[in-house]
Amino acid sequence: MRKESSTNTLNREKIQGDCGMAYTLDLIGGRWKPTILWRLLQGKQRYSELKKSIPSVSERILVLQLRELEKDGLINRLVYAEVPPRVEYELTSSGESLKPMLQVISDWGNVHRPRNTPD
Known part of the structure; x- marks a missing residue:
């Protein structure tokens, strides 16, 4: 967490505002x-499903990223009062609105990603 008065934070806020x-x-x-x-564009998923579908991410980082996405209003965290507790994540309408942009970014990456091809 950076100080709110740091030059980096002030510059970031200025750029984001403009x-x-x-x-x-x-x-x-x-x-x-x-x-x-x-992954969430495919629909609501339990935490364990997300973790399984992204095996390279650590649990700590996955939890941090999910919290940030929730704080920013892109996903909802649904907790069910069950034993054991069940937690699911889904996109908000703002998160859903990212679909066309994410698709274009994915398509661009697939076209421009370096291929490991023999010479």
């Missing part, structure tokens, strides 16, 4: 957020 792209990239940027959002 540039929609910077704001969007701040919300969905990072190693795991796009993958989490992509």
Whole structure:
């Protein structure tokens, strides 16, 4: 967590206030957020399903990223009063609205990703 008065934080807030792209990239940027959002585009998922579908992410990072996405209003966390407790995640309407953009980013990556082909 950075200090609110740090130059870095002030610059970030200024850029986000002036540039929609910077704001969007701040919300969905990072190693795991796009993958989490992509998985949730398929529908509501339990925590264990998300973890299984993204095996490389640590539990700590997955929980942190889910909390950030929830705080930013892109996903909902649904807790069911059961034993054992059941937790599911789903996209909010704001999260759903990211689908066309995420699809274009995915398509672009698939076209431009370096291929390991023999010479």
